[in-house]
Amino acid sequence: MNDQLLALVSQYGTPALFGIVAIAAVGAPLPITLLLIVAGSMISQGAMNLWWTIALAGAGSILGDQAGYAIGRWGGEKAIGRFGALLGKKRARLEAWEAKAKAWGGPGIFITRWLLSPLGPWINLASGTAGYPWRRFLFWDALGEMTGAVLYISLGRFFSDRVMALDAVLGNLTWAVGALLAAIILGYQLVASVRRARV
Amino acid sequence: MVSGTWRRAVWIGLAFVLAVAGTFVFAYRAGRQARHIHAANEPIRPWMSVPFIAHTHHVPAAALFQAIGVEPREPHDRRSVRHLARDLNRPVPQVIGQLQRAIDAAAHPPRGGPR
Numbered sequence: 001m002n003d004q005l006l007a008l009v010s011q012y013g014t015p016a017l018f019g020i021v022a023i024a025a026v027g028a029p030l031p032i033t034l035l036l037i038v039a040g041s042m043i044s045q046g047a048m049n050l051w052w053t054i055a056l057a058g059a060g061s062i063l064g065d066q067a068g069y070a071i072g073r074w075g076g077e078k079a080i081g082r083f084g085a086l087l088g089k090k091r092a093r094l095e096a097w098e099a100k101a102k103a104w105g106g107p108g109i110f111i112t113r114w115l116l117s118p119l120g121p122w123i124n125l126a127s128g129t130a131g132y133p134w135r136r137f138l139f140w141d142a143l144g145e146m147t148g149a150v151l152y153i154s155l156g157r158f159f160s161d162r163v164m165a166l167d168a169v170l171g172n173l174t175w176a177v178g179a180l181l182a183a184i185i186l187g188y189q190l191v192a193s194v195r196r197a198r199v
Numbered sequence: 200m201v202s203g204t205w206r207r208a209v210w211i212g213l214a215f216v217l218a219v220a221g222t223f224v225f226a227y228r229a230g231r232q233a234r235h236i237h238a239a240n241e242p243i244r245p246w247m248s249v250p251f252i253a254h255t256h257h258v259p260a261a262a263l264f265q266a267i268g269v270e271p272r273e274p275h276d277r278r279s280v281r282h283l284a285r286d287l288n289r290p291v292p293q294v295i296g297q298l299q300r301a302i303d304a305a306a307h308p309p310r311g312g313p314r
């Protein structure tokens with residue numbers, strides 16, 4: 001599946017990239033970072049246009065994110081439950097994400113667009129159900145998606161002959177950042193928990 | 200007797216240690232891969248097109264098309280290796296093998312040629 005998507009981008013360029021990033025933003029687990037790196041490499045080979053690629057990759061992601069937000073906001077309980085089940089998550093899990101969306105706010109939306117992107121579709125859905133203001137959501141979403149598009153396409157251009165190696169580095173780096181954030185949150189919880197136990 | 204609050208603290212502590220260990224392991228792996236990024240051998244994948252492979256291995260695309268016996272389409276032939284293998288009615292690993300041999304030959308040209 002991933003191979004076919006990469007071949008589509010390699011053969012058909014920006015229109016294929018636009019469609020794939022939009023589908024991924026709604027919640028399909030697709031290798032978007034690798035696709036953007038490959039697009040960057042193809043730009044350096046003269047096979048794609050830099051500005052069109054950044055614009056369409058960003059627009060596709062924003063469109064998909066807005067669809068996720070709309071499902072959460074106006075989809076109703078049934079649609080949200082069905083959408084969650086489709087992605088293998090239960091209602092209780094979505095409620096937990098809802099609480100996270102409220103707590104993290106704008107910076108949470110921003111960071112899950114490009115650094116912790118696997119969490120993005122959940123934050124979209126949860127932002128919608130939590131009633132996070134749409135204009136603010138759109139602002140942080142657009143900022144994060146354009147940051148991701150510029151960052152990964154630029155890296156792909158710079159390391160245009162090392163796309164697979166670069167993808168491996170970024171994959172490990174994403175896990176490291178995710179683990180670091182988890183360590184910080186758990187560290188706070190640990191201190192609070194020990195204090196409570198001592199009282 | 201250990202209270203529920205302490206038990207909870209122990210579980211959070213274990214998860215914290217795991218998260219810290221994960222941070223170091225993944226950061227180390229990322230750092231090691233980043234250090235060797237220019238020396239890393241870029242594999243040939245079925246989704247790659249011949250011009251893409253030529254670019255990543257610094258070899259002329261014409262040499263690779265010639266190695267697999269394909270006349271490239273004008274102006275840009277961006278068919279994937281899988282697509283080309285299907286058109287040629289050959290298994291994908293065979294086409295990848297031919298491309299790899301052509302890349303190796305370009306990197307290490309035979310000695311004793313004209314001077």
